[in-house]
Amino acid sequence: MRRSASVTSQVGLGDRIFSTPADRGLAANIDAGIEKVEAALIDELVYANEIATVTSRYLLNAGGKRVRPMLALLTAHLGEGVVPDVITAATAIELTHLASLYHDDVMDDADKRRGVPSAQTVWGNSIAILTGDLLFARASQLMARLGERAIKLQATTFERLVLGQFQETVGPRAGDDPVEHYIQVLAGKTGSLIAAAAQGGVVFSNAPAAYEQPVVDFGEKIGVAFQLIDDVLDLSPQPKETGKVPGTDLRAGVVTLPLLRLRERAVSDGASASLLERLERDVMVDGSALTEAADTAITALREHVVTAETLAEAHGWARDAVAALAPLPNGSVKKALTRFAETIVERSS
DSSP states (O other): OOOOSOHHHHTTOSTTTOOSHHHHHHHHHHHHHHHHHHHHHHHHSOOSSHHHHHHHHHHHHTOOOOHHHHHHHHHGGGTTOSOHHHHHHHHHHHHHHHHHHHHHHHHHTOSEETTEEOHHHHHOHHHHHHHHHHHHHHHHHHHHTTOHHHHHHHHHHHHHHHHHHHHHHHOOOTTOOHHHHHHHHHIIIIIHHHHHHHHHHHHTTTOOGGGHHHHHHHHHHHHHHHHHHHHHHTTOSSOTTTOOOTTHHHHTTOOOHHHHHHHHHHTTOHHHHHHHHHIIIIITTTGGGOOHHHHHHHHHHHHSHHHHHHHHHHHHHHHHHHHTTTTSOSSHHHHHHHHHHHHHHHTTO
8 A cells, every 4th residue: 555654744744843742742643543544444445245345445555645534633632632433534534535536537537546547447437436336335334333423424525525526517507606616616525525524533532612613614725725736736747746747637628727717817818818719729629639739738828827826826725724723722733734734735836
């Protein structure tokens, strides 16, 4: 299983921030908790059907940063710490995330995920969809062990994930603001699960109820920031995070914020209108051909002011996420969450 030994280091919560014994102890507790989550993930992904076990473990074995369980384990330190119920919730949340990846790759017709061929390129769409369904079901079983509160959290999060994907697939209705619609999609597809992870850590560690809404707000906002940074990274000539060809999302016809902002400018700016025409003709129709025209148009979008504006918006969402933490007590948890937000936007530098 390809994953660094230290999850806290992967997300920027390293020695630079963990300078006190309490901080270093928190980091060690989280890494130890992640090892328990890893073991639980392997144990849970066993089915009576041998092929189902293989397909379900496929993306798990491909790696991942385990950001969502890390957040659950982190916020659990606002309460009783990494107790067994927190491990169970963190495992269920990561299974839910993994399930969504199987489905997303089918819908996006993606050929790669975490450096390996996507599940549907190996087994076909039907098996990939069924595998995602199995993971969603197992995540629900885990949450059911924790009682009604956990079941409601899982059901609400699952509904928001699906509605986010639904909104993205259907697109904005007549009269909708395309940018507002896009932000709603990001909040549903990404923010909801990150928020659920942070909330789960508070709820299942029996932390004070007053801490619940601040970490939910933090998760929602940092999830949007995360995806906006991905929009910028998609245009990078050397994307550090994905290892993909520049403009992978655009070549697949996926709308991103730089494209939406370009469409706004194209109404009154001739140069923007010309670039938009090139993107729609050379990239979004047959960008998979990796033509020189497509590469040139993507480079032009990367250098356009709308990409800088997207980066600025991501930083704004990250600042708002940190501001939402104001009700939390000062200390290692609040410091770590703040550093996590900083790390999210630093990925673009």
